[in-house]
Amino acid sequence: MSQPQTPAVSSPEDPDLPGRVWFFRGARAAISIPALILTAAFVGYAGLARESGLSLTETLLLTGLVWALPSIVVLTGAISSGMGIVPAAIAVALASVRLMPMTMALIPLVKVEGKTRRWQLLYISHFIAVTAWVHAMRNLPDLPREGRLPFFAGFGTALTSFVFCMTGVAYLVVERMPPMVAGALVLLTPVYFICSLWSAARLAADKAALLIGLVLGPFFYLLTPGLDLLWTGLVGGTLAYLITRYMRRGLL
Amino acid sequence: MTDAWWWPYVMIIVAGWIATDMWRWLGVLAGGGLREDSELLIWVRSVATALVAGVIAKLILFPSGVLAETPMWLRIFAAACGFSAFLAARQKVIIGVLTGEAVLIVGWLLLGGV
Numbered sequence: 001m002s003q004p005q006t007p008a009v010s011s012p013e014d015p016d017l018p019g020r021v022w023f024f025r026g027a028r029a030a031i032s033i034p035a036l037i038l039t040a041a042f043v044g045y046a047g048l049a050r051e052s053g054l055s056l057t058e059t060l061l062l063t064g065l066v067w068a069l070p071s072i073v074v075l076t077g078a079i080s081s082g083m084g085i086v087p088a089a090i091a092v093a094l095a096s097v098r099l100m101p102m103t104m105a106l107i108p109l110v111k112v113e114g115k116t117r118r119w120q121l122l123y124i125s126h127f128i129a130v131t132a133w134v135h136a137m138r139n140l141p142d143l144p145r146e147g148r149l150p151f152f153a154g155f156g157t158a159l160t161s162f163v164f165c166m167t168g169v170a171y172l173v174v175e176r177m178p179p180m181v182a183g184a185l186v187l188l189t190p191v192y193f194i195c196s197l198w199s200a201a202r203l204a205a206d207k208a209a210l211l212i213g214l215v216l217g218p219f220f221y222l223l224t225p226g227l228d229l230l231w232t233g234l235v236g237g238t239l240a241y242l243i244t245r246y247m248r249r250g251l252l
Numbered sequence: 253m254t255d256a257w258w259w260p261y262v263m264i265i266v267a268g269w270i271a272t273d274m275w276r277w278l279g280v281l282a283g284g285g286l287r288e289d290s291e292l293l294i295w296v297r298s299v300a301t302a303l304v305a306g307v308i309a310k311l312i313l314f315p316s317g318v319l320a321e322t323p324m325w326l327r328i329f330a331a332a333c334g335f336s337a338f339l340a341a342r343q344k345v346i347i348g349v350l351t352g353e354a355v356l357i358v359g360w361l362l363l364g365g366v
Contacts, residue, residue, distance in 0.1 A: 065269035089267035101300035103279025125276035191352035213305025232306035237299030
């Protein structure tokens, strides 16, 4: 606790700022390139939802309640194909397992021992999806500890509300996008994720996990479709951890 | 039953909301006891990062919609160019994203477009 922290890029009175100031700073930080990219992805999704026969209310409820694009796409397919509720829930749960280690990795960053309430953590956990997670892992360590949770709450609330509204607008307005624009929008997301995950990496283990995961992802997708992300995470993450640990301090 | 007007909402709440948020809630419960400097957290972060990297690779190699009509090598090449430009430009994310997009669109047009 008394270890000297790396000086954050902020004025000395920052730790005493009230939470709402951090909340609004977080909300303001949501006006950003990641927000634009995520909006573009959801604009693309609105078209898919309409083509799949979902109503506007269903599309918006799905967007707001699930708030993780891969799971949303899976459930959209399940609803439009008349899949049963149990297989659909299993498919969505498999697509969402990744949220658990992501949340586990973020919580120690925002938690203030003895001060943070569990409901606050449960509230912010709903905003954990790849975009907000990558942004948080990259930017939260620069903030004073007390400011991190309200900052992320503001960021997540603003980002989700904005994307939620734009999805509704897109559902109503966007007739059909030119194919090349639609295709280019799809590639935006992975390139953005690679670059920002790399700059969010604090340790060699993070970078190794990124590179190994990129290679193992397609491999497990062909080998065990459905469970592929789970295996990619467990095998790739463990390999990255062991290799970099070996490099840090020798074998064991 | 599956024809009732309320059925899609039950699907969305049970198979969507609960099936997704339960992992976030479990993550809060399991992550609460982790210390920020522990070896266990380094491993958990590696697992999460590798998982997200798997999502990224699938988006590039097996995309949905019209992007699937482009050759796979073009998508990989565009992403690689974007990442290299990002590294060369002192890790400016926007440079990487724009470069990747430019390479994709130019390549797509040269190959005859859609």
